[in-house]
Amino acid sequence: MAQRTLAGASHHDATSYVAIWGVLCALLGVSVLGPMAGVRFLTLITAFGIAIVKAYMVCRYFMHLSIEKKWVVYILGFMLALMVVFFGGVAPDVSRHEGLRWQKTYVEPARTDGER
Amino acid sequence: MSGLATHPAVHHDRGFVTYLWSTDHKVIAMQYLFTGMLMALIGGFAVYVFRMQLAFPGQSVPLFGRVSSGQYNSLVTMHGTIMIFWVAMPVLLAAFGNFLIPLMLGCDDMVFPRVNRLSYQVFLLSAVVLVASFFVSGGAFGGAWTAYPPLSANAAYNLTRYGATLWVVAVALEFVAFLLGGVNFITTAMNSRAPGMRMFDVPIVVWMIVIASILFMASVGPLLAGAVMLVFDQVLGTGFYDPATGGDPILWQHLFWFFGHPEVYVVLLPAMGIVAEVIAVFSRKKLFGFRTIVYTAVATGVISFFVWAHHQFVAGIDPRMASLFTITTLIISVPIAEMVFCYIATLYGGSITLATPMLWALAFVAEFLLGGVTGIFLGAAGADIYLHDTYFVLAHFHYTFFPIAIIGAFTGITFWFPKMFGRMMDERLGKIHFWVTIIAFNVIFIPLFITGAAGDHRRIFDYSGFPDLATPGLQRLRITATMGLVSLLSVQPVFFYNFIRSMVRGPIASANPWRANTLEWSAPSPPPHGNFAELPVVYRGPYEYSTEDREDDFWPQHLPDDSPTPVASVGDRRSA
Amino acid sequence: MTSRPIATTRNVMGVPTGRLAVWWVLASETVLFGGLLGSYVMMRLRHGAWADQAANTNTWTGAFNTLVLLTSSLSAVLAHQAAERADGPKAALLLRCTILGGGVFLMVKAFEWTHEIREGFTITSGLFWSFYYTAAGLHAAHVVAGMVIMFIVSLTAARNEELHRVENVGIYWHFVDVVWIFLFPLLYIAK
Numbered sequence: 001m002a003q004r005t006l007a008g009a010s011h012h013d014a015t016s017y018v019a020i021w022g023v024l025c026a027l028l029g030v031s032v033l034g035p036m037a038g039v040r041f042l043t044l045i046t047a048f049g050i051a052i053v054k055a056y057m058v059c060r061y062f063m064h065l066s067i068e069k070k071w072v073v074y075i076l077g078f079m080l081a082l083m084v085v086f087f088g089g090v091a092p093d094v095s096r097h098e099g100l101r102w103q104k105t106y107v108e109p110a111r112t113d114g115e116r
Numbered sequence: 117m118s119g120l121a122t123h124p125a126v127h128h129d130r131g132f133v134t135y136l137w138s139t140d141h142k143v144i145a146m147q148y149l150f151t152g153m154l155m156a157l158i159g160g161f162a163v164y165v166f167r168m169q170l171a172f173p174g175q176s177v178p179l180f181g182r183v184s185s186g187q188y189n190s191l192v193t194m195h196g197t198i199m200i201f202w203v204a205m206p207v208l209l210a211a212f213g214n215f216l217i218p219l220m221l222g223c224d225d226m227v228f229p230r231v232n233r234l235s236y237q238v239f240l241l242s243a244v245v246l247v248a249s250f251f252v253s254g255g256a257f258g259g260a261w262t263a264y265p266p267l268s269a270n271a272a273y274n275l276t277r278y279g280a281t282l283w284v285v286a287v288a289l290e291f292v293a294f295l296l297g298g299v300n301f302i303t304t305a306m307n308s309r310a311p312g313m314r315m316f317d318v319p320i321v322v323w324m325i326v327i328a329s330i331l332f333m334a335s336v337g338p339l340l341a342g343a344v345m346l347v348f349d350q351v352l353g354t355g356f357y358d359p360a361t362g363g364d365p366i367l368w369q370h371l372f373w374f375f376g377h378p379e380v381y382v383v384l385l386p387a388m389g390i391v392a393e394v395i396a397v398f399s400r401k402k403l404f405g406f407r408t409i410v411y412t413a414v415a416t417g418v419i420s421f422f423v424w425a426h427h428q429f430v431a432g433i434d435p436r437m438a439s440l441f442t443i444t445t446l447i448i449s450v451p452i453a454e455m456v457f458c459y460i461a462t463l464y465g466g467s468i469t470l471a472t473p474m475l476w477a478l479a480f481v482a483e484f485l486l487g488g489v490t491g492i493f494l495g496a497a498g499a500d501i502y503l504h505d506t507y508f509v510l511a512h513f514h515y516t517f518f519p520i521a522i523i524g525a526f527t528g529i530t531f532w533f534p535k536m537f538g539r540m541m542d543e544r545l546g547k548i549h550f551w552v553t554i555i556a557f558n559v560i561f562i563p564l565f566i567t568g569a570a571g572d573h574r575r576i577f578d579y580s581g582f583p584d585l586a587t588p589g590l591q592r593l594r595i596t597a598t599m600g601l602v603s604l605l606s607v608q609p610v611f612f613y614n615f616i617r618s619m620v621r622g623p624i625a626s627a628n629p630w631r632a633n634t635l636e637w638s639a640p641s642p643p644p645h646g647n648f649a650e651l652p653v654v655y656r657g658p659y660e661y662s663t664e665d666r667e668d669d670f671w672p673q674h675l676p677d678d679s680p681t682p683v684a685s686v687g688d689r690r691s692a
Numbered sequence: 693m694t695s696r697p698i699a700t701t702r703n704v705m706g707v708p709t710g711r712l713a714v715w716w717v718l719a720s721e722t723v724l725f726g727g728l729l730g731s732y733v734m735m736r737l738r739h740g741a742w743a744d745q746a747a748n749t750n751t752w753t754g755a756f757n758t759l760v761l762l763t764s765s766l767s768a769v770l771a772h773q774a775a776e777r778a779d780g781p782k783a784a785l786l787l788r789c790t791i792l793g794g795g796v797f798l799m800v801k802a803f804e805w806t807h808e809i810r811e812g813f814t815i816t817s818g819l820f821w822s823f824y825y826t827a828a829g830l831h832a833a834h835v836v837a838g839m840v841i842m843f844i845v846s847l848t849a850a851r852n853e854e855l856h857r858v859e860n861v862g863i864y865w866h867f868v869d870v871v872w873i874f875l876f877p878l879l880y881i882a883k
Contacts, residue, residue, distance in 0.1 A: 024762050031881060047882055051874050055870045058866050058873070059870065068707070076715070076722065079334060086726070086727065090370040091734045104359075108362070221699075226699060299720075308700075333716070336720075337720060338723060338730070345731075353816050
């Protein structure tokens with residue numbers, strides 16, 4: 001603990017946690033307002049792009065991953081990478097509507113918002 | 117500072133409650149070991165019953181009675197489930213991990229002794245839940261250990277409504293127990309090494325157990341999520357895996373096998389670690405390519421995340437995806453083969469003693485090799501179209517799992533028994549047990565390769581409905597396999613007798629009867645609370661056997677340089 | 693209380709043992725939530741019609757809950773700061789504020805779910821809702837667990853003991869917050 005306090009003490013004081021919180025709240029506001037523009041692409045960017053930014057900020061400033069040992073970041077990164085592998089390997093199978101010798105018999109209810 | 121911490125709660129009184137509530141890693145290791153051995157009896161009984169049904173269909177099985185089709189399904193399901201989750205994992209990973217890690221690293225316990233105790237308690241609860249499922253209405257779950265929905269989700273299909281839910285809950289609890297244990301193992305191994313112990317001074321078995329724990333941790337999450345979804349499907353009527361509501365049964369398959377494949381390496385790596393330790397000690401030779409073996413194990417672990425769909429080649433996945441998984445599956449055989457080559461290289465030119473642990477270790481290498489090469493056929497998507505769900509698959513995975521779970525366990529138990537219990541096991545009984553077990557094992561599964569290639573489907577209660585398979589020739593092979601099993605089971609009491617008798621009346625063992633280097637052999641046999649009178653400092657790696665310029669053929673890790681190896685004391689036993 | 697083994701006090705890797713263990717716990721939780729949310733995303737991509745169902749979640753409630761969790765993360769990290777300055781009682785107080793934040797989150801969730809169930813959207817109303825309740829429910833279970841552990845830590849922290857645990861439980865709490873940061877757009881915004 002001592003080494004972190006010495007090296008990171010100035011870092012802690014300089015970083016105002018309240019300021020970070022303020023930025024996070026502002027970002028939250030933007031992500032809520034995003035859908036109101038009505039542009040689907042923009043909504044997705046604001047919703048998920050901002051989520052990634054917020055998560056990054058919490059990890060960096062609140063969890064102090066920026067001053068943690070590098071290999072801790074690599075371990076967590078490895079787990080995230082595995083989730084990408086999982087998604088990449090399974091989504092092409094699960095997200096399909098028909099395949100070589102099968103088709104979905106489930107009838108999708110019609111959408112009421114006019115989109116396909 | 118003395119290592120013999122006096123824990124107020126766990127002291128010299130040997131009361132029953134003390135043992136049940138202990139936080140000492142060695143006691144917890146024994147708890148896992150004995151629970152695993154007890155569950156093995158249940159799993160073994162299950163296979164006895166259903167193999168008797170296959171050999172003599174429709175006839176009453178001694179000690180059980182007539183086997184109905186539903187009971188058959190439950191028996192095969194429970195056999196597989198128990199042997200993997202309640203025998204292989206607790207014995208190889210939890211028992212040996214708990215016992216060895218603090219000792220081999222030169223510390224007095226795990227870093228979180230109370231979490232350690234909690235992990236065993238959760239594990240015990242999971243075992244109780246699973247065994248309870250035998251007694252509920254409908255009986256134990258009968259949907260196969262892979263629990264594919266809709267069979268596993270819909271009680272109208274599996275006919276074991278309560279058993280199915282208890283099964284999922286038991287498996288989920290077991291996962292939680294091993295996650296808790298895994299955090300303990302990994303943190304202890306990373307942070308609590310003895311002074312002077314660098315990364316590659318850590319014995320290979322500890323490396324393997326830690327890598328296995330990381331693999332488990334990284335792969336079980338999606339399945340745990342999937343298990344929650346399955347329980348909800350079973351109990352609440354949600355439709356995660358039900359096509360009628362837009363769900364997808366294949367999602368379960370992916371969730372299951374994304375874990376299921378790394379899981380086999382989770383159990384394989386500790387077994388390989390145990391075998392490596394024994395081979396080095398009984399060849400009196402440095403482990404060949406220690407760093408290579410470690411890097412290879414890590415590489416295997418990583419690659420294991422890219423092969424899972426080889427279990428789903430005929431499930432309707434895109435053939436292009438199947439080709440990808442064929443390639444990765446064939447690639448993963450390379451690092452494993454490399455590790456086996458390293459073991460063989462260790463043996464080459466060594467001064468070999470065929471003590472019982474060494475016999476088991478050599479048998480592991482030979483039998484696992486056969487399992488591995490038969491996997492090549494299955495990994496190729498084209499061949500798998502024919503072989504999938506036949507007894508060829510079953511024989512393949514028993515030629516891998518049996519060496520892992522049974523041979524690996526016996527290797528470790530016979531090797532570390534003196535350290536665990538302070539007495540030596542009987543060598544003659546050990547050898548009888550070994551030879552009959554190994555011969556019987558091969559008598560069981562070689563016929564099953566043949567019947568599998570001939571077309572025997574898995575999970576069939578009675579072949580009389582399959583004219584091509586209900587031939588006298590094939591039936592003779594099935595009977596042969598069952599007779600092999602009966603022989604295998606009949607000789608196990610020899611082991612139990614040896615185990616219990618030696619524990620109570622065996623010759624007293626010295627601290628280091630095998631003249632080995634690793635730190636656990638510098639502690640008394642058995643080690644007291646706190647393990648070491650003075651916590652050791654490490655000066656060298658674990659495999660300095662037959663070092664040049666030294667009189668003795670071993671050089672314990674904790675001895676300062678230029679000090680003579682202590683003379684073997686009276687009572688040291690090496691095998692005849 | 694049994695005395696701590698010497699093993700726990702060693703620190704070969706340069707990261708204190710408690711914190712190292714929490715990182716490994718987070719690693720396992722990452723794949724747990726990753727698997728669940730990944731499965732949800734795959735199914736969501738497959739079922740465009742879920743947008744209709746998703747329209748029935750209340751974005752404002754979700755946003756408010758996000759705000760509550762972000763604020764509780766703030767109090768958690770301020771608790772860590774107090775612990776670093778060896779001010780145990782202040783750290784305990786801030787931890788209890790964090791617990792309060794968790795409590796508010798759960799209460800809002802309770803009202804939200806009650807309302808939705810009354811409207812007829814139960815866990816079996818459709819696959820979207822199954823995922824909705826399962827994912828948010830698993831998250832809520834982790835919130836509860838965090839609150840319990842945090843309370844236990846606050847008891848010793850108030851006596852100026854075991855202050856390193858304040859940071860460790862905080863890291864866990866931030867992770868719970870991060871999961872919600874992703875759940876919010878997935879369940880409330882992507883409609």
